[in-house]
Amino acid sequence: MTRPSSRPRDRGIPEATVARLPVYLRALHGLTDRGVPTVSSEELAAAAGVNSAKLRKDLSHLGSYGTRGVGYDVEYLIYQISRELGLTQDWAVAIVGAGNLGRALANYGGFVSRGFRIAALLDVQESLVGAEVAGLRVEHSDQLEAVVRQRRVSIGVIATSAAGAQTVCDRFVSAGVTSILNFAPVVLNVPEGVDVRKVDLSIELQILAFHEQRKAAGALGPDWNVSVEPPPAPPERVGGRIPVDAVDAAEEEGR
Amino acid sequence: MTRPSSRPRDRGIPEATVARLPVYLRALHGLTDRGVPTVSSEELAAAAGVNSAKLRKDLSHLGSYGTRGVGYDVEYLIYQISRELGLTQDWAVAIVGAGNLGRALANYGGFVSRGFRIAALLDVQESLVGAEVAGLRVEHSDQLEAVVRQRRVSIGVIATSAAGAQTVCDRFVSAGVTSILNFAPVVLNVPEGVDVRKVDLSIELQILAFHEQRKAAGALGPDWNVSVEPPPAPPERVGGRIPVDAVDAAEEEGR
């Protein structure tokens, strides 16, 4: 009621919606490439692999950008979603860990495509420092804080071994980074206000395995995966309680 | 009421729970490595980064494996979760695409650690075929169907360019693979009964950017990201409708 604008009636966009906006955006880019000027919610939803009602509700959170009876103007919608996601500005990203994964990330074209710029690639290992990867020179991770401040890094990517992840995370945070993307198989501890997203290959595989097992189980009857051997330890109590304090510190390479 | 067993009262485990079981499993492995025999829901929850009530409810879906007043036997719980996830058996995985990412995946130790075995690494590019990566020889993707059948591959990983992803996916499916992990920035089309999980770096970054922008906006007042330029196209209608059929076919490198 306060503003006559047709934009966001409410600045609180549901998290589930935010996670889908990039998918819509990609589908829309595909449409512009093919010269399509306008798209209906039905068509766009199909391209994005979602329900059309869900798509419309998602878009309605940004404002009223469609035309009834016609659909959405592709270019305009791209602009609006991009702005909402913050892609109209440049984001400087620092990658720590120049191993297999870190180098693959640095070489990844899709990284740069939408407003994300790799500002630095850091590693602790001396033998890697100075090497050139994707037009970047690997810098020593001692420089982390300096690099973050000087190059206005706002997103940190952790591609180190699991052992180093929490330390790197802490340093990112103390340098002022409040958005972190973590590839190491560790639960990171961060203060309030810092966003962490994790990408965990091992977890994805395990989820797939679970469903795969289900499918197989259906064909073979119930209880087929119950081992003939008795469970390894009929939970027999022996020792007393052992206090566990720094549990989240010691996690080893991807289980 | 039918079975006296203390196991699954209900075989339907919530999807959200399944997604967390691997996290618990990892935390539990960390505990065994430190020789901890028993853990309370409070401690384990802290290690996994979740609410303890949620942890208990999650575990309760598998059965009643805790001891009141004491907690959970670590080894035993590891066994139960592993079995539920299907990790007590071996899963053969085939990776298609031996580019930067595919090679990083093949080299990834955490891949093999828990019952997952890389059965093949395939690529269409002749110059890559025959190369050795992580003890594997790259094979030509013509061999996909043969490899899947002969080596009992049940999980397919797609690490090709976006353009090739759907084709590879179709071939996986027709060869009988019903679980697919997709790294290409494409919405895959699969028949009922096939599970697809996607890992999309670009989406994760965009979600982070969204929240990062939010935080900055709070400090700078509302509407700060509204460009001074008028929106690129005051959605002015020109041409007529253009039918869009194969929308999901044409997607380009990660936007």
Add this chain to the structure above:
DNA sequence: CCCGCTTTGTGCGTGCGTTCACAAGGACAT
């Protein structure tokens, strides 16, 4: 100018997931 067609934007019912809070259960000491 009005009418019919198409598609948006959304109110509403439903179901899932999260969290609180507590009774029930088991271990250990006495």
Add this chain to the structure above:
DNA sequence: ATGTCCTTGTGAACGCACGCACAAAGCGGG
């Protein structure tokens, strides 16, 4: 054997997300 203490397992309340179904709105044709 009994009491105390601790932790599990879960009932219940709440909130979010999804999808149906429809009224409102714009467009084009007559």
